[in-house]
Amino acid sequence: MTSLQVFSLDTVCCYTPSDTFVETPHLQTLQITNCVEFSPDTELFQPLSELQILDLSDNKIQNLTFLSRANLIKVEKLFLKNNQLRIINETIFDTLPSLKFLDLAGNPFACDCSNAGFIMWAIKNKQVQVANAFQYRCSSPLALDGHFLLDFKVQSCWEDISFLCFMSSSALVLLTLLSSFTYHFMRWQLVYGFYLLQAFLYDSKKKRQGCRHVYDAFVSYNVHDEEWVYGELVPELEEQQGWKLCLHHRDFQLGKPIIENITDAIYSSRKTLCVISRHYLQSEWCSREIQMASFRLFDEKKDVLILLFLEELSSNQLSPFYRIRKLVRSRTYLSWNQARGNKALFWEKVQRALDC
Structure with missing residues (x-):
């Protein structure tokens, strides 16, 4: 097994322990498909430092956090078709420095601002070819079901954030100016009003008594x-x-x-x-x-x-x-x-x- 370079599992991988590939350090191509119960962790792929092609299609994978410390430094092709990936964090691909080809077809993407970073990455990055990216479709929200993922207007996300930052900073500036103005010109009147209110409450109490x-x-x-x-x-x-x-x-x-x-x-x-x-x-x-x-x-x-x-x-x-x-x-x-x-x-x- 130590000399094994190509390995494929299809529909017969209900349980995959973290030490599965310890004895196959020279594996270059790995295919694990149609595994309903497949839920990889970060330690599963660590021994595969020479792996070049990884196919994890049709496994109902919901996130890619297992890639964060997978040690897949030589992987050039990654297939993740027909899984349950809704939101893709594009920074996860920084852990795959040799990646050149990525296939995410058939996943139920969410067309909202949580995928804005991935959309911009898929369009602008020059190292990785995202296969058929313009054919990826949305499954949520319901109003955008069936729309193309890359047609989502990510500018609205940045505009909302910019507008929110603008409003917050403007409100802070106005509050600072108002506080300074109030303190400089009206502090005595405010203190005076406070003690008048306190005296009014005290006076009412004394009248009742x-x-x-x-x-x-x-x-x-x-x-x-x-x-x-x-x-x-x-x-x-x-x-x-x-x-x-x-x-x-x-x-x-x-x-x-x-x-x-x-x-x-x-x-x-x-x-x-x-x-x-x-x-x-x-x-x-x-x-x-x-x-x-x-x-x-x-x-x-x-x-x-x-x-x-x-x-x-x-x-x-x-x-x-x-x-x-x-x-x-x-x-x-x-x-x-x-x-x-x-x-x-x-x-x-x-x-x-x-x-x-």
């Missing part, structure tokens, strides 16, 4: 202005006028999320007193406090927000976040800088604002 006011005023201030708050504001309002103030360092609950402490403090107080300075406008938490308080102002339609300016600020120093001053009555705007000459009058105005 029927909660009472615990404090006369919640004092919203920046840590840089703490010296003025404790040196001027708290002694005057709590000790002299008798108001009960809510101060974050003293009255916020430990372990509770800070945003919940803020909303609790605002809705548990009759008023919110914002001590505004340059540092205040730069503080994230202070901005959230004034957002919550401004929503309560819009929702309850009461003068619950008092703005106390520690220093003079021009309109261009106030971000759009803080233009709510246009919606608050002018008497709620207090200026410490202007009242230094008459502090008694200033504190009297604060008292009236808290009392009304």
Whole structure:
């Protein structure tokens, strides 16, 4: 058997173990046909390194994956007629470097984009002659049953992919531009809207619970202005006028999320007193406090927000976040800088604002 060069099996090969051809290393022509149960694996043909002609017709083979590591480096002619091959991956033929003739007649090809690569390969490759390729017919999809395989318009496959890539890249570019535009020009409005929604939900919850006011005023201030708050504001309002103030360092609950402490403090107080300075406008938490308080102002339609300016600020120093001053009555705007000459009058105005 070691000298055998031509071997043919027809209808008598129900089972072909992987070591069938170990003893026939010099085989040059192999024909295995009409084997209903024939299902070759990658190891079956590995010993046949000198094989030149391989005929596997009429075997109901459904794919060609067994050729991927078959070691058929000298095969020049490959016959695969009348099998069950629907989709051909043209790259599988790269494992057959000596291939010159290929016959795939009688297979039920699929006329869709999965065969586009094979169609282009069959038309354009100059090394392998695909026998009667222009006579191959389609069996699927049903609308193309009986049509010639090579008549399938493969350009539509590339156009679909190109169009999809174009649409995806365009959408990505537009999304990037829109995100950049939104972040640059509208980020404060979006954040403001988010906290207004959060305040609305909190306010609805408090209304259902029927909660009472615990404090006369919640004092919203920046840590840089703490010296003025404790040196001027708290002694005057709590000790002299008798108001009960809510101060974050003293009255916020430990372990509770800070945003919940803020909303609790605002809705548990009759008023919110914002001590505004340059540092205040730069503080994230202070901005959230004034957002919550401004929503309560819009929702309850009461003068619950008092703005106390520690220093003079021009309109261009106030971000759009803080233009709510246009919606608050002018008497709620207090200026410490202007009242230094008459502090008694200033504190009297604060008292009236808290009392009304």
